[in-house]
Amino acid sequence: MSSPTIGVFALQGDVREHLHTLTNLGTIAIPVRRETELARCDGFIIPGGESTTMYKLARTFELFEPLRQRIREGMPTFGTCAGMIMLADHVIDGTKDQETLGGLDITVRRNAFGRQVDSFEGDLDFADFPDKVHAIFIRAPWVEQVGPGVEVLAQIDDGPATGRIVAVREGHVMATSFHPEVGGDDRIHRQFVDLVSTKS
Numbered sequence: 423m424s425s426p427t428i429g430v431f432a433l434q435g436d437v438r439e440h441l442h443t444l445t446n447l448g449t450i451a452i453p454v455r456r457e458t459e460l461a462r463c464d465g466f467i468i469p470g471g472e473s474t475t476m477y478k479l480a481r482t483f484e485l486f487e488p489l490r491q492r493i494r495e496g497m498p499t500f501g502t503c504a505g506m507i508m509l510a511d512h513v514i515d516g517t518k519d520q521e522t523l524g525g526l527d528i529t530v531r532r533n534a535f536g537r538q539v540d541s542f543e544g545d546l547d548f549a550d551f552p553d554k555v556h557a558i559f560i561r562a563p564w565v566e567q568v569g570p571g572v573e574v575l576a577q578i579d580d581g582p583a584t585g586r587i588v589a590v591r592e593g594h595v596m597a598t599s600f601h602p603e604v605g606g607d608d609r610i611h612r613q614f615v616d617l618v619s620t621k622s
């Protein structure tokens with residue numbers, strides 16, 4: 423099969439790291455700022471950044487509705503950190519006018535880990551990977567509730583946040599609270615590319 427084209431939401435956030443990882447995995451990775459670029463994509467990544475700014479820019483650039491539509495129609499989509507917030511059906515501690523694309527039947531809490539430990543790293547068990555994933559959290563959300571169709575892929579297993587859900591998948595949509603695009607471990611991206619390849 424020919425290489426899938428995977429778009430990265432490029433109006434805000436750590437776009438370059440995702441493009442780099444996707445290119446290394448042999449996909450055609452493109453930054454997406456407008457609807458015509460979105461139309462070329464077999465799969466899509468929403469990076470870390472600032473979800474309220476992402477929301478506003480997506481509206482301004484008229485990407486919000488087309489993107490929401492593509493996700494509803496089944497385009498495999500992966501969100502990291504702010505991207506997870508964008509894909510959540512419900513947000514706690516969002517700003518008043520913040521809307522999300524939705525796609526995951528989850529409730530996320532923004533900036534959930536609190537000010538004092540707002541950024542940290544740790545090793546996590548992740549779904550069926552034999553070795554732990556090194557996870558980098560930067561003012562990250564956690565998943566407070568999941569609907570019946572949502573698969574939990576990773577949870578915090580140490581410290582005061584033990585048990586908090588930080589990676590999920592529901593059908594063609596997956597998300598992590600942390601940043602797998604940073605740090606050189608491409609296993610989660612690889613899993614996403616497999617998901618795109620089986621769907622396209």
Ligand SMILES: NC(=O)CC[C@H](N)C(=O)O
Nearest residue numbers: 470471472473503504560
């Ligand atoms: N690193 C990140 O993506 C942080 C997410 C940010 N706190 C938000 O609410 O959008």
